[in-house]
Amino acid sequence: MPLINPPAKLNLGNIPASTKNEKIKFIHRDVNRYNLLLQTVINLRRANPNGFADARVVDLLDSIFKNAIAYMLLKPRASRGNKGQDRTQGLRDLIDEIEVHAQYHGIKFLVSSFNDKEVNYWLEREDQKLYGGDVYKDFLKWVETTEKKNFTDQYAGVSSKLVYLAKSDRERYEVHFDGHLIKDSHDNPISTRGTSSFSGLEADIYVCSARTQRIYSAPSEKGQLHHSSFMSGEPVIVAGDWVIEDGRLRYINTASGHYRPTIGNMRTFLNLYGAFLDPQAWIQPVYKGPVYKVRDYWLRGDDAKPDPKGADFAKPFQPVTDGGGQSSKPTDTGYKTPPVSLP
Numbered sequence: 001m002p003l004i005n006p007p008a009k010l011n012l013g014n015i016p017a018s019t020k021n022e023k024i025k026f027i028h029r030d031v032n033r034y035n036l037l038l039q040t041v042i043n044l045r046r047a048n049p050n051g052f053a054d055a056r057v058v059d060l061l062d063s064i065f066k067n068a069i070a071y072m073l074l075k076p077r078a079s080r081g082n083k084g085q086d087r088t089q090g091l092r093d094l095i096d097e098i099e100v101h102a103q104y105h106g107i108k109f110l111v112s113s114f115n116d117k118e119v120n121y122w123l124e125r126e127d128q129k130l131y132g133g134d135v136y137k138d139f140l141k142w143v144e145t146t147e148k149k150n151f152t153d154q155y156a157g158v159s160s161k162l163v164y165l166a167k168s169d170r171e172r173y174e175v176h177f178d179g180h181l182i183k184d185s186h187d188n189p190i191s192t193r194g195t196s197s198f199s200g201l202e203a204d205i206y207v208c209s210a211r212t213q214r215i216y217s218a219p220s221e222k223g224q225l226h227h228s229s230f231m232s233g234e235p236v237i238v239a240g241d242w243v244i245e246d247g248r249l250r251y252i253n254t255a256s257g258h259y260r261p262t263i264g265n266m267r268t269f270l271n272l273y274g275a276f277l278d279p280q281a282w283i284q285p286v287y288k289g290p291v292y293k294v295r296d297y298w299l300r301g302d303d304a305k306p307d308p309k310g311a312d313f314a315k316p317f318q319p320v321t322d323g324g325g326q327s328s329k330p331t332d333t334g335y336k337t338p339p340v341s342l343p
Contacts, residue, residue, distance in 0.1 A: 006042040007100050009035040010064070014090030016083045023071040024087060027064055027094075034060040041105075050271050052237075053105035058211045061098055062235055065109060068095055069126045072143075079146040095122075106268035107210035107235045108259045110228060116140055121258045125233035127152050129160040131223075161224045164232040173216040173230060175206075177276035181247035189247025194219025196241045197226070199255040201314070203241035206252075207259075208269055210235040215273075217242070228258045236261075238269040249277050249294070251313055253284040260287075267301070274298040282310035 010031045018024040037056060045051055068091040077088040095112050102109055110121040116137075123130035123139060130139075130152065142151050165173070174185050182190050192204040197220045206217040207230045216230040227239040239256035242249060254261040266285040270277075277283075279295030291310030 004104060006045070007097070007104050009038060010094065010097055010101070014093060015087050021071070023067045023074075026067045027071075027091075030060050030063045030067075034064070052213065052268065052272065053107050053210055055211050057105055058107060058235060061101060065095065065098055065122070066125060069122050073126055073151040075150070076143045076145050076147055078144060079148060102235065103262070103264065106264060107237055108239070108261050108265050109235045110233055110258055111260055119257070121228065124162065124228065127155070128162045128164055129155040129158045131160060131162050163225050163229045165229055166232070170216055170230055173218050175215050175217050177273065180249075180276060180278045182244050182249060183247060190217070190244045191246055192219070192242065192244045196220055196255065197222035198257045199241050199253070201241050201243070201255075203243045203251070205239070205256075206242050207231060207239040208237040208272070210237050213237065213272060226258055227256045237272070238265040249281040251282045251284070251310070252277070252294075253287070253314070255287055270298050282307060282313055284310070284314055
């Protein structure tokens with residue numbers, strides 16, 4: 001993966017401790033554990049720039065992320081006391097920091113923008129009923145009120161068709177490589193048969209777990225089975241669409257509305273599985289960007305030559321606009337400038 005500067009330690013300075021609130025206690029505990037582990041991870045990355053995220057790193061960042069979400073949904077900021085308001089703002093800043101750390105580790109969390117022009121998929125991580133642009137608009141209104149109820153209480157009677165798979169349920173969607181063949185959980189070569197609800201391509205969706213590095217795939221179902229479904233919203237290495245015929249990869253991209261993977265995420269995936277992908281398949285590492293042959297891109301990176309036939313193949317790409325666009329800049333690696341190191 002690309003070598004980028006190590007990020008600063010996660011900052012708890014703007015999140016006052018609490019002896020009562022369990023979410024804040026867990027956040028302080030896990031941030032301290034993560035910060036202790038971070039220097040070891042940085043040293044290992046310097047020794048092996050192509051290394052992958054340690055499962056402990058993924059678990060700690062994910063736990064911090066989930067508890068930050070849960071706390072912010074308990075009460076609107078305006079209905080809290082001074083410490084509570086400081087914690088809420090501090091947690092928003094912490095989520096931004098987690099995104100920087102995720103980029104360093106080559107993993108991706110659910111989109112977590114607080115911009116009213118964007119979408120915010122981390123709400124569904126707390127509760128599957130909190131899915132979609134309308135829910136996010138309700139959330140943005142709710143945070144400006146002095147409402148005393150938990151945000152999720154507003155949706156107590158709402159049902160959701162969105163599927164979040166438990167570990168035992170996702171096993172049937174797991175795929176693996178046998179040489180250059182991609183096979184399902186029954187060891188049969190795969191042929192994709194779906195239509196991506198995000199990109200509109202005749203392709204199945206896939207994700208690669210950040211925690212286990214295992215790959216899961218299925219036809220998508222709008223409003224029911226999305227990229228977030230496989231890992232129940234957990235972070236991923238990459239997610240997107242792929243086209244497979246009789247076990248042979250023909251095309252792969254990073255089109256995911258929930259995760260918005262970057263070119264850096266695809267490079268991490270190639271470091272893991274590039275040797276198993278059909279070298280003559282096409283790869284589109286940037287959303288709506290140039291299309292290359294897998295072998296050429298894997299060996300040459302940005303110096304690879306775009307393939308016109310691959311571009312023709314990807315022409316049906318009609319991305320669905322659901323509020324926030326995934327970056328389509330060819331030069332966008334997705335990496336932000338790490339914050340200044342704390343004293």
